[in-house]
Amino acid sequence: MELVVQLERALPDGSRYQRLGPKELGGYALALARCWRLAGLERGDRVMIMDFGCSPLSYLASSMYCPFLRRGAAEMVGCIPVCNDGVGTVIPRAIRMIEVLQPRVVYLRGDLVPPLLQALQETRLCVRTWVVGAEEAVPSAADLDRLAQASGGEVLGLVRLDAALFMAQQCSRCRAFHVWTDIYRVWEDRGCLATAPRFSPDRSYVSSLPLRIVKGMCRQGPRHIRLALLP
Amino acid sequence: MAVAEPFDEKDLWPTERLWAMAWRRLKRVLGHAYQRLPFYRKRFEAADITPDDIRTPSDLARLPLLTKAEVLALQAQGEAPFFGMEWWARQEPSVFLLSSGTVGTALLWEPWSKMWRRSLACARAYWHMGLRPGMKALIVAPSWHLVSLLDRMVFELIIPCEAVIVPWGTHLPLYAGPLLDTILDQRPHFVNMFLPMLYALLAECRLRGVDPKEAFSSFRTLGVTGAGMTLKAWQELDKVVGEGKLLEGYGHAEAVVSNGCRERLGHHLMLESAYVEVVDPQSGTPLPPGKRGLIVSTVLIPQGSLYIRFAPGDIGELLPEPCPCGLPWPLIEVYGRIEDQVQVGHLTLLPYDVRTCLDEVQELVAVSGAVVRRRVPLPYLEVLMERPPGANVSALEQRIKEVIGRELGLEVKIYWAQALPARWKGTPVIEEEELRNV
Numbered sequence A: 001m002e003l004v005v006q007l008e009r010a011l012p013d014g015s016r017y018q019r020l021g022p023k024e025l026g027g028y029a030l031a032l033a034r035c036w037r038l039a040g041l042e043r044g045d046r047v048m049i050m051d052f053g054c055s056p057l058s059y060l061a062s063s064m065y066c067p068f069l070r071r072g073a074a075e076m077v078g079c080i081p082v083c084n085d086g087v088g089t090v091i092p093r094a095i096r097m098i099e100v101l102q103p104r105v106v107y108l109r110g111d112l113v114p115p116l117l118q119a120l121q122e123t124r125l126c127v128r129t130w131v132v133g134a135e136e137a138v139p140s141a142a143d144l145d146r147l148a149q150a151s152g153g154e155v156l157g158l159v160r161l162d163a164a165l166f167m168a169q170q171c172s173r174c175r176a177f178h179v180w181t182d183i184y185r186v187w188e189d190r191g192c193l194a195t196a197p198r199f200s201p202d203r204s205y206v207s208s209l210p211l212r213i214v215k216g217m218c219r220q221g222p223r224h225i226r227l228a229l230l231p
Numbered sequence B: 001m002a003v004a005e006p007f008d009e010k011d012l013w014p015t016e017r018l019w020a021m022a023w024r025r026l027k028r029v030l031g032h033a034y035q036r037l038p039f040y041r042k043r044f045e046a047a048d049i050t051p052d053d054i055r056t057p058s059d060l061a062r063l064p065l066l067t068k069a070e071v072l073a074l075q076a077q078g079e080a081p082f083f084g085m086e087w088w089a090r091q092e093p094s095v096f097l098l099s100s101g102t103v104g105t106a107l108l109w110e111p112w113s114k115m116w117r118r119s120l121a122c123a124r125a126y127w128h129m130g131l132r133p134g135m136k137a138l139i140v141a142p143s144w145h146l147v148s149l150l151d152r153m154v155f156e157l158i159i160p161c162e163a164v165i166v167p168w169g170t171h172l173p174l175y176a177g178p179l180l181d182t183i184l185d186q187r188p189h190f191v192n193m194f195l196p197m198l199y200a201l202l203a204e205c206r207l208r209g210v211d212p213k214e215a216f217s218s219f220r221t222l223g224v225t226g227a228g229m230t231l232k233a234w235q236e237l238d239k240v241v242g243e244g245k246l247l248e249g250y251g252h253a254e255a256v257v258s259n260g261c262r263e264r265l266g267h268h269l270m271l272e273s274a275y276v277e278v279v280d281p282q283s284g285t286p287l288p289p290g291k292r293g294l295i296v297s298t299v300l301i302p303q304g305s306l307y308i309r310f311a312p313g314d315i316g317e318l319l320p321e322p323c324p325c326g327l328p329w330p331l332i333e334v335y336g337r338i339e340d341q342v343q344v345g346h347l348t349l350l351p352y353d354v355r356t357c358l359d360e361v362q363e364l365v366a367v368s369g370a371v372v373r374r375r376v377p378l379p380y381l382e383v384l385m386e387r388p389p390g391a392n393v394s395a396l397e398q399r400i401k402e403v404i405g406r407e408l409g410l411e412v413k414i415y416w417a418q419a420l421p422a423r424w425k426g427t428p429v430i431e432e433e434e435l436r437n438v
């Protein structure tokens, strides 16, 4: 019994489908839960996800969304999630839902930033933190800055490498991308980020994202590896 | 006739026993809401009743109907995230669902245990639609939608599937491409999706030169929801996708779960999770089976967001005859939305009624036709038809007049247009001003 997810981009072997069982889903959801905590989410908070149901940002959010997932990020952190899909046309609905529910953090697909900026010209929302996600891409710094200005909130980037079930998120304190060494192995391959999940070691992947490993430690996670990812 | 493969013993109960079960649960929910939920306490007090005053189904008329507009107003002013109509018994996972619609989007707070109990009703519906353990099932509904949560529970925990497949994108017709790829690559057996997506998939098949029967050949069940289909439209579509697999369900996020039956057009109501009434739209009084009215439902699981006597605006009727399939769960048929009603002479019609007549003229089965609504009703029906290429219009007109006269007892005036605007596809209602623009 497994979950079969059609991916946004094909895997290195050409397949567009990823097969995930309870063990993979559990490890992957733990990474999302760590991202949530890094974004400041705590027990009792509400979090909105503006992405498709096929995105790990959505389906790992709660065991209520995903078959074969025992505990989603919401159950690990103690939050209540609300999803609002990944298309630009539902931004007006998202704005109303944010006004009613007042989530502390909103996760969104990178391509929703421009329509969201448009909508924010007419509305002021009190979201503390926005996290902009992208698959094998670093969300543009200019986009993040514009969103921070328009929303008055803090804006962080999140990088996914779906082939390796990988997520790393920017830290508000040091601005580097934090990676959890108990969840992922990370190394450099010809100047680019390479990674493999410890919960599914065969899924190693060499990305096209140039990186630099940041020395020293950040108080948000003294044991995290920190990456500077270049667009 | 007894049902061949019952889901459990309730499938063998007489219908009266199922209604009695739903009534007991309804009474419990009313008591719970009165005792514990401020929003409903106020409604009972404003109506000057207590749950003890509701002794028979007709007493329900004393409790006002709940509309989406009221819920939206409550949620716009309330103290997030709870608004006085929610209840939770213990700490457990929960999510907010969205219920979108013509008047706006409402939030529903749904804890795990409630979703589990609603899933049991959904699993029964899916079982009768043909889902069996070991199948491959598709989830097309987005995460914010009730169907996605029900699918998640049923496909893993109640009728365990070999694989649960999630296509890229979302349920909107724009994403038919990746969905068709997924269907062709993964060969699923079961899906419950929205009717516009099925039409978009058929268009995608045409575009790629793929025979829909081939594309959908792996499916045992193609479930669709989200529109009142006429018998003819259903039969025609069933032929296109490969006969015997298309089933039309009816439901909404707030309460109702039902399954389309292979025997006839109508939906078996799963009364274990929702009490359903059909009421007079003016008085709110429950109507007997066979009478058309407003569909009203109450969720029977007193957890999460509680909707009591909720009227989503659908018009339908409880069908009086037992279903030939043998299932004792009562049948409901849904004809359309209250805002689409048109007054003609002494009749209140829905586009469904006109479509049923037009469907009797074979050349018009797939042809769009709009029903005209006048501010001051006329004694005769007016229909704006798209002119089928090469058709003998006067012969068609004669046959339309015959069938409308026979079935509805009305005279009809027909206007022909070269093409109707894309937004009028199907059988829409148009206002008299719009007639001039065609």
Ligand SMILES: [Zn+2]
Binding pocket: B261, B262, B263, B264, B268, B323, B324, B325, B326, B327
């Ligand atoms: Zn039946």
